[in-house]
Amino acid sequence: MTAETATSRPTAFAAPKGVPEYYPPESAGFEHVRNTLQSAADRAGYGLIELPVFEDTGLYARGVGESTDVVSKEMYTFADRGDRSVTLRPEGTAGVVRAVIEHGLDRGGLPVKLRYAGPFFRYERPQAGRYRQLQQVGVEAIGVDDPALDAEVIAVADEGFRALGLTGYRLELTSLGDADCRPAYGALLRDFLAGLDLDEATRHRAQINPLRVLDDKRPEVRARLADAPLLVDHLSPASAEHHAAVKQHLDDLGVAYVENPRMVRGLDYYTKTTFEFVHDGLGAQSGIGGGGRYDGLMAVLGGQPLSGVGYGIGVDRTLLACRVEGLEGSAAPWSTARCEVFGVPLGDAARRRLVVLAAELRQAAVRVNLAYGGRGLKGAMKAADRSGARFALVLGERDLEAGQVGLKDLATGEQTSVPLDGAAGSVIAALG
Template sequence: MKINSPRGTQDILPPDSFDWQFLENKAHEISENYNYQEIRTPVFEYTELFNRGIGEATDIVEKEMYTFEDRGGRSITLRPEMTASVVRSFLENKIYGRAQPTKYYYIGPMFRYERPQSGRYRQFHQFGVEVLGSNDPDIDVELMAMGIDYLEKLGLKDFFVELNSIGCPECRPDYVADLQEHFSEHEEELCSDCRRRLTRNPLRILDCDECAETTGNAPEILDYICSQCHDHFAQVKEGLEQLKIDFHIEPHLVRGLDYYTNTVFEVKSHDLGAQNAIFSGGRYNGLVEEIGDRDVPGSGWALGLERLLLVLEEQRDEDIKSDLDVYVIKIGARAEKLSLSLLRKLRRAGFSADTDYGDRSVGSQMKDADRKNSDYSIIVGEDEIQKDSLTLRDMNTGEEKMIAQDKIVDVLADKIQ
């Protein structure tokens, strides 16, 4: 019987893997620019971490987690998101004892049991950033600016921020009470999930697309936030204005996770139509204390790489290619032996190099070099061996030049920057 990959997963093969490497390399670059260090956590954690961190009334915990019992009888969950894992690591490794803030970034797979569709998989990948140990509103601004700078590095443009504050544990209860009263008057208009959320967590109703008409005239949290939250939000807006980052207030934006406080945001593109959200996040000042025993502020965002690839396909003019520096073309038995040491010499000098392993004709080798987008080819034949030289061919112009074997690395270094 034929065995296929599980539904909602995919094999990432060349040339698509070149696109993934491009995104990941740019993620490493922007993180280095902003002085964020990489963190790698296990792909599975104890289930309690996500129940406590994400919130038991969220769709993720109620419907979407891959949870199983290991052989020791412990409940294990494949990570559906990364923030809770980062916080667990921060606490377990006592990073709070170091100078703060701590700035992390990550790239890796997450797992949610969702209905697969374009750009959405059950195993999906995120690039995200987290800052722990600072309540400075400028951190929230820096995070949004960093994400936008990353997108611009990829060649994307024309972004705006949808922004809101969802207050803090001190000012939110009055809002939640009024929200519950509002939705109780419209209970018949709510979907079955939101009727259940009405008593457990009415904030989640604001995040439901199916109940969007009912939420349109719901109370707005900005009318309820305390003076401290108001001042924090004002500084975030001022910082965005200073950086000339376009934003507008979305008063019912709450995000889909329970741990958020104060700033929440979604970054969108004007060029993408209805499905225009690219990355999102916010502040989560109570999460570290919820998971552990320390009151440490935090803020961050995450971006889905599968979704981002779709955006790139819509906006870019040409495909991303993984070019080969040099292709070695062999003519005759003696060239076969010489090419082995030549290839290693080129690779150890830092060039990407390949050759034919199928005893093909010179014409076929040339076609293979062209198919692999090689910038140069090196021809090794009897004539070259006798002269202790190599023929260097520019694959773009067709220009050929005889180069002494001991000079080939230096010549290529001048040509390939």
């Protein structure tokens, strides 16, 4: 290669910083986590909603809260070609509530129970478990204020984690009160914060929403907040009763929890029940999912004054938690095999016949792959072994003449011949 040719080669591209990619064979684990979490919600009657990847910026500024780090620091916001300000979605609840209002879903039976999955975007400093494009599975139940519904939402998330085999996580729970107790508590907290040595940005945040200061992760700030009044100690009678009922339902369901009265979560719309699932095996980014009730959000976004409760689970972090617990390679659902049967054709005529047989098997819901590119027997069998398939179908010219095809068990090495006519039935029977 000449120097001129080398310098003319196009620059290679790389994925954006802070964006994880999943590809075979590791993507099998990601897919399993996402599907398992969605299945738990599906069994509880949550129907699928597909949301836009970007929305009007005002939806998040109004719905999520301008005092939050999400809105003030982390959103991907830009002007489109019509000079409209749009934002890549940083979370799912505001978009779901907007869709419920826009399409009148709240005018039918309540609660409206919806689930979603997909990518969300936050501009953060990339590190293990913290990404700029994060994958989530979430649910929202809108229209009914019932502690049993709060407990159901929490239990659905817990069921998803259990179905994955996770054991090393805990559920943290608290209440953020309601409109009857939040104002008085806010004034009490502001008075407390006024006596602390805080930087100007933190003081400004305290004036907008003093609860946001309790969410500060800086050790020096957290130390000064050690004696801050706790909202759970100032709940209205209705909020206290609601919180007690949620805990009773969780006890009845066998869902273990610990109370964390200092939990705030990162979004302004939460009221009453607030929760987070934490896995200490992940280090600093220990949260794998969380959510809560948001009784005022729908009215803020222009809809009826209906309550709602939901959660968002991080698929990326849940996958990391499964890896920490050694689950990824230990159970059949985590298998990276993408086929059950691998076809090994030896010659053009054999290839044509195996292509048809593979199609017949796929129509019967059997996962089938073939050796392509005219590989010899040795190379094709190596590919069959790498595929993770249970059986190989070996077909050569002599087999065609005899009307037979070889069915080889790739675990034992045992090979038998079965008639080509009806071979699909023989393979299905062998798979059990």
